[in-house]
Amino acid sequence: MTFTEYLTRNYDNLLELGLEHLNLVLVSMGIALVVGLPLGIVAHRNGFLRNPILSTAGFFLTLPSLALFAIFIPVFGIGAPPAIAALSLYALLPIVSNTVAGLASVSPAVVKASQGMGMTGFQRLLRVELPLAWPVILTGIRVSTQVVVGIAAIAALVGGPGLGTEIFRGLRSQGNASAPNLVYGGTLGVIVLALLLDAAFLLIRRLTISRGIR
Amino acid sequence: MTTTDTLTQPGPARSGAKPMIELLGLTKRFPGTAEAAVDGLTLTVDEGEITVLVGPSGCGKTTSMELINRLIEPTSGRILIDGKDMTHTNPDELRRHIGYVIQETGLLPHRTIAQNVGIVPKLLGWDKARIAARVDELLEMVGMDPATYRGRYPKELSGGQRQRVGVARALAADPPVMLMDEPFGAIDPITRERLQNEFLRLQQQVRKTIIFVTHDIDEALKMGDRIAVLRNQSHIAQYDTPENLLTSPADDYVSDFIGTGASLKRLNLSRVRDIEMATDAPTASVSAPVAEVRAALLASSWTSLLLLDAAGRPVRWVTSRDLGRAERGAALADVGLPVEAIVEPHATLADALDELIASNVGCTVVVDGSGAYQGIVDLETIMIVVRTVRDEYERFHLAQKLAQQPADGRAR
Amino acid sequence: MADTALATRATGGPDSAVLRRGGSGLSWFGMPVLLAVILGATYLWVGSLELDTIERRTLNADQLTRSTLEHLHMTAVSTAIVIVLAIPLGVLLSRPFARPVVPAVLGVANIGQGVPSFGLITIVILWTSLGFWPMIIGLVACSMLPILRNTMVGLEQVDRTAVKASRGMGMSPLQVLLRVELPLAFPVMIAGIRTALIINVGTATLGTFFGQGGLGFIVYNGITLNRTPVLITGVVLVSALALLVDYLAGALGRLLAPRGL
Known part of the structure; x- marks a missing residue:
């Protein structure tokens, strides 16, 4: 069976796995954002907590992915939950560190002027600092997403969903004539998903960044 | 001759206008520093006047200004605005009623010109129509066509235009008091000259009580109704009208700061009118x-x-x-x-x-x-003006020398 | 692939200053102490358990030592090869004559970010065979980018005036490269090497799926046999190894960095 034949026959299956994969990525990214953005803001505002927060986020990124997936199995059992937990932690560092860097890059003059006009700390954060830091933060989110899309393929090794299962199937049926197709299909699917998500980020960039700072 | 005793409010007889800003023994000591950055600054600014704080860099003039809108909280001392003690009010609320212009303008780069000018009115909860009308009025006032500039972003303006928007933004909620920290400092000399003139004309209409910080004595002489020459720790060396500053500097520090060419500088004080x-x-x-x-x-x-x-x-x-x-x-x-x-x-x-x-x-x-x-x-x-000024000046100095050093040949 | 984020961290724009600050006692001794505590605690915990025969088959000194050595072997060989390949390539690509191809290389590098390491290694294995060297090829392919990119970026950001001044003093281009550019680019390059190392330690965990053992064997055994002590031991060992390698690479980089940078 040629690769094209495989693709036409398994189109449905690949699409389903791709959606599973995407789901895994989006849920993990959502959790990472909900946790990472506030952590980044705290790290920016509190010099004392900055290094502990960044080191902790960096610590997770240093751990081998298989180890991080595995550690949650005793807690959550096999399946999507341990994968989501691990991927969320992986996604943390780029989000947190870019939030810190983005907020630090906001011009002190703009901050001082906003303060001098009587904005409260919260108004300043919401209306001035976060919008101005947003391009850098968005880059962090984009990097995180790319990392998570790739690593999510490993989730299959610990019984998780997504395109990794197709690669794993191929690996286990090694020697079989269809094995390469499965591996190519899974790998290609991940790459396509990564490219699509990257394109989505370009669009989000266009839509969410003020013309004044583009 | 003026003394440096700041508590007795030296200088020429005041016109009887009511004091708008009163600083009483304002002091700031940053943690970990031996010397106070601002030490017991006492100063009164009358309603509708421009008072310039001028001094060399590091003398504490910017810190002094930031103590007034409490961007820096004073260690001790009191701030009275229009007779009310502002030392312990909500600082955000306070700042919404003080116009603030800084050298770097601090326009929000992600907001349009109209949005920038409308920031304080929006914070104060004005409705949209009122904000829009006020924005157009202000842009008109600072000489920028609202239709052209309303929707632009700060990066699309020149430095001079940005500073105009900065001034319009500070005036937005019609605050009685304005603080201006070297507002024209980062602008080329020709544009600066023009902005200074425009601003003086604007001040004729709006009559704000203004504290203006600069390190440039020429700008101080031009802009100020009254000038406080500061030395270290914001100690006032002399607080006086520009004329008196030029004709009777309190001491060597002030005359050194004014520098040479005082009679030419007096041309800055005489208005065409x-x-x-x-x-x-x-x-x-x-x-x-x-x-x-x-x-x-x-x-x-x-x-x-x-x-x-x-x-x-x-x-x-x-x-x-x-x-x-x-x-x-x-x-x-x-x-x-x-x-x-x-x-x-x-x-x-x-x-x-x-x-x-x-x-x-x-x-x-x-x-x-x-x-x-x-x-x-x-x-x-x-x-003719130059000659009269010079004659007056020389006569004055001669008299002063004779009075101070009757039998001393050292007189220059 | 973790390399994107790690490379971002290593080449870092504004954030590298935040992340690479340090020199305090905690940053020198904190990590070894932490690792000793975690390893000690795991040892005591596992030691206190009644292990069944299945667990004992994996959790014995022989097996643990062998897996660790296999893991180190894969990591060391692949990192050495990737350094030898990627640094000269990065230097070549930073020379003026290579300028036309640089955008293309960086473009491929960017697409490469989306390639899953697991898929990449499997493809290499399918094309060749199961074995140590195919595994190494896969690892090298996965960790190539950060070193290559950091070498290029590091050389790119060397102060042009320093280069010009050195040429002006009569150094040959080779002398400028060896005495000025490479020393000045060193901190960024070492960060890339460190990143590659971490990727290799992490990806070598997959070695067990390709018959190459390593600490992934312990972890995977723990999962498939449903034995938590085995799983935890594997996770702790491989994590400790990654953190230790990262720590040593960081310390080495700090010691070797030219003074004044």
């Missing part, structure tokens, strides 16, 4: 018959005649020979020289002199706010 300008120059409408124009020129003792448009605005200088060309068929509007040197009455003599030197004829035309012809300032008028 204060001197006698020539009003006998022949004028005629640009649409008048040539014969009538020639008659007007001949009837005067001048060699040139000023052509005015329908609104009375100066258009061209014409001589007898230019009129000859007009008689041979050229349009009046095409002959002679365009009027380039134009100042308004609030301009300083230094401005008038600048214009005059740069222009193609030996005099500067004075116009009112709407651009209509008022009179002429020529070199001779300016020379």
Whole structure:
């Protein structure tokens, strides 16, 4: 069976796995954002907590992915939950560190002027600092997403969903004539998903960044 | 002579205006530093006046200003605005009622010009229509066409335009008090000059109580109704009117700071409106018959005649020979020289002199706010002022020397 | 692939200053102490358990030592190869004559970010065979980018005036490269090497799926046999190894960095 034949026959299956994969990525990214953005803001505002927060986020990124997936199995059992937990932690560092860097890059003059006009700390954060830091933060989110899309393929090794299962199937049926197709299909699917998500980020960039700072 | 005893409010007799800003023993000590950054600053600014804090860098003038809107919380001392103690009120609330302009403008780069100007009104909860109307009014006021600039972003403006928006933004909620920290410091000299003049004209209308920080004594002399020369830790070396500062500096520190050329600097203090300008120059409408124009020129003792448009605005200088060309068929509007040197009455003599030197004829035309012809300032008028000032100044110094050092040959 | 984020961290724009600050006692001794505590605690915990025969088959000194050595072997060989390949390539690509191809290389590098390491290694294995060297090729392919990119970026950001001044003093281009550019680019390059190392330690965990053992064997055994002590031991060992390698690479980089940078 040629690769094209495989693709036409398994189109449905690949699409389903791709959606599973995407789901895994989006849920993990959502959790990472909900946790990472506030952590980044705290790290920016509190010099004392900055290094502990960044080191902790960096610590997770240093751990081998298989180890991080595995550690949650005793807690959550096999399946999507341990994968989501691990991927969320992986996604943390780029989000947190870019939030810190983005907020630090906001011009002190703009901050001082906003303060001098009587904005409260919260108004300043919401209306001035976060919008101005947003391009850098968005880059962090984009990097995180790319990392998570790739690593999510490993989730299959610990019984998780997504395109990794197709690669794993191929690996286990090694020697079989269809094995390469499965591996190519899974790998290609991940790459396509990564490219699509990257394109989505370009669009989000266009839509969410003020013309004044583009 | 003025003393440096700041608590007794030295300087010339005050006009009886009510004090708007009162600083009482304002002190800031940053943690971990031995010396206070600002040490017991006491200063009163009257309503509608511009007080300039001037001093070398590091003297604490910016810190002093930031103590007033409490961007820096004072260690001790009190701030009274319009008689009310602001030392312990909500700082955000306080700042919404104090206009604030800084050197770097601090415009929000992600917001349009209209949104920038509307920040404080929005914080104060004005409705949209009122904000929009106010924004247009302010842009108009600082000389920027609202239709053109409303929707632009800060990066699309020049430095001078940005600073204009900064001023408009500070005026947005019509605060009684404004703080300006080197607002024209980062702008090229020519634009700075223009912005200073525009701002003085604006101040004539709005009559804000302003504290203005600069390190440039020339700017201080030009902008200030009163100037506080600061030394280290914001100690006031002299708090006085520009005239008194130039004619009777309190001590060597102040006279060193003012530097040389004090009599030329006095040109910065005399306004065109204060001197006698020539009003006998022949004028005629640009649409008048040539014969009538020639008659007007001949009837005067001048060699040139000023052509005015329908609104009375100066258009061209014409001589007898230019009129000859007009008689041979050229349009009046095409002959002679365009009027380039134009100042308004609030301009300083230094401005008038600048214009005059740069222009193609030996005099500067004075116009009112709407651009209509008022009179002429020529070199001779300016020379007379310079001479009187210098004479007065020298007489004053001679008297001072004689009084201070009766039997001392060291006098320079 | 973790390399994107790690490379971002290593080449870092504004954030590298935040992340690479340090030199305090905690940053020198904190990590070894933490690792000792975690390893000690795991040892005591596992030691206190009654292990069944299945657990004992994996959790014995022989097996643990062998897996650790296999893991180190894969990591060391692949990192050495990737350094030898990627640094000269990065230097070549930073020379003026290579300028036309640089955008293309960086473009491929960017697409490469989206390639899953697991898929990449499997493809290499399918094309060749199961074995140590195919595994190494896969690892090298996965960790190539950060070193290559950091070498290029590091050389790119060397102060042009320093280069010009050195040329002006009569150094040959080679002398400028060896004495000025490479020393000045060193901190960024070492960060890339460190990143590659972390990727290799992490990806070598997959070695067990390709018959190459390593600490992934312990972890995977723990999962498939459903034995938590085995799983935890594997996770702790491989994590400790990654953190230790990262720590040593960081310390080495700090010691070797030219003074004044």
